[in-house]
Amino acid sequence: MTYFDNYRQRFFIENSPVRGDVVHLTDAFATVISQKDYPKALKALLGEMLVSASLLISTLKIHGKLSIQLQNSDPNAPFRFAMAECDTTGAVRALAGFSAIHDDEQMIWQNAHTAQDAFALLDKGVLFISIHPEHGESYQGIVERVSDDLGECLAHYQKQSAQIPTIIKLATNETTASGLLIQLLPQSDKDKDNDPDLWDRLTMLTATIKKDELTELPAQEILYRLYHEEDVVLPDVNALHFACTCSLQKSQGAIIQLGQDEALQVANAHGGALVLDCGFCGQEYRFGTDDIKQLFA
Numbered sequence: 001m002t003y004f005d006n007y008r009q010r011f012f013i014e015n016s017p018v019r020g021d022v023v024h025l026t027d028a029f030a031t032v033i034s035q036k037d038y039p040k041a042l043k044a045l046l047g048e049m050l051v052s053a054s055l056l057i058s059t060l061k062i063h064g065k066l067s068i069q070l071q072n073s074d075p076n077a078p079f080r081f082a083m084a085e086c087d088t089t090g091a092v093r094a095l096a097g098f099s100a101i102h103d104d105e106q107m108i109w110q111n112a113h114t115a116q117d118a119f120a121l122l123d124k125g126v127l128f129i130s131i132h133p134e135h136g137e138s139y140q141g142i143v144e145r146v147s148d149d150l151g152e153c154l155a156h157y158q159k160q161s162a163q164i165p166t167i168i169k170l171a172t173n174e175t176t177a178s179g180l181l182i183q184l185l186p187q188s189d190k191d192k193d194n195d196p197d198l199w200d201r202l203t204m205l206t207a208t209i210k211k212d213e214l215t216e217l218p219a220q221e222i223l224y225r226l227y228h229e230e231d232v233v234l235p236d237v238n239a240l241h242f243a244c245t246c247s248l249q250k251s252q253g254a255i256i257q258l259g260q261d262e263a264l265q266v267a268n269a270h271g272g273a274l275v276l277d278c279g280f281c282g283q284e285y286r287f288g289t290d291d292i293k294q295l296f297a
């Protein structure tokens with residue numbers, strides 16, 4: 001088997017309607033959190049959001065992209081927004097908007113240590129999932145904030161919106177973001193008769209996973225530790241990777257939206273060039289006044 005540092009391992013319990021995935025991200029996670037000087041808690045939350053997007057897209061039968069977003073209603077809050085996405089080719093990226101300039105803001109971030117702490121800072125924020133199929137209409141759902149644990153909120157959403165009992169466990173450390181999703185798809189009467197306490201048993205077993213086991217162990221070992229008395233089937237792993245969808249064309253589009261006069265004003269105020277930085281990957285798109293005029297010619 002090929003070994004990947006960033007991967008999603010799907011699993012099934014043989015002869016049952018149970019499926020799941022384990023996601024493990026190392027350098028893709030490192031690339032995301034190195035884009036800005038993110039506070040520690042925000043790095044952890046971005047890791048959990050990346051893993052969640054990678055887990056959830058695997059539950060869908062679409063080609064396209066899934067994104068998880070947190071949006072604060074207060075534009076002056078120290079934590080403004082965060083988003084993470086994964087597409088069906090396994091490309092992930094994420095970004096957060098925050099401020100840690102003023103003393104009180106710095107203090108808030110210094111007292112935030114975990115993903116939950118960062119999530120709690122957005123207590124008035126909205127959490128939502130968007131699904132963008134390549135063909136067909138996009139869909140957006142608001143996720144109820146049942147706790148400050150992102151995994152619990154997303155699992156609750158699966159249960160409420162799709163009637164599918166789901167457990168999601170997430171963990172990060174400095175170098176790795178990982179998670180596990182397990183769900184009970186609709187059961188036939190035969191399934192229920194076969195093994196009536198299957199889901200209760202799996203729920204209890206899944207609750208025993210520790211955060212450091214999730215980040216430190218390979219997927220196969222996590223699944224073995226948890227479910228070695230079950231018949232676990234492991235298809236080939238899917239590689240995940242960091243990738244950005246920004247482009248010169250999209251940046252040009254943004255300038256056209258801004259309008260010629262506004263764009264030239266900004267450029268003139270900044271030494272004759274309007275520079276668009278991509279917050280996801282750091283790519284710089286630079287437009288001189290001649291470039292701007294040409295866009296509108």
Ligand SMILES: [Zn+2]
Pocket residue numbers: 244245246278279280281282283
């Ligand atoms: Zn980019």
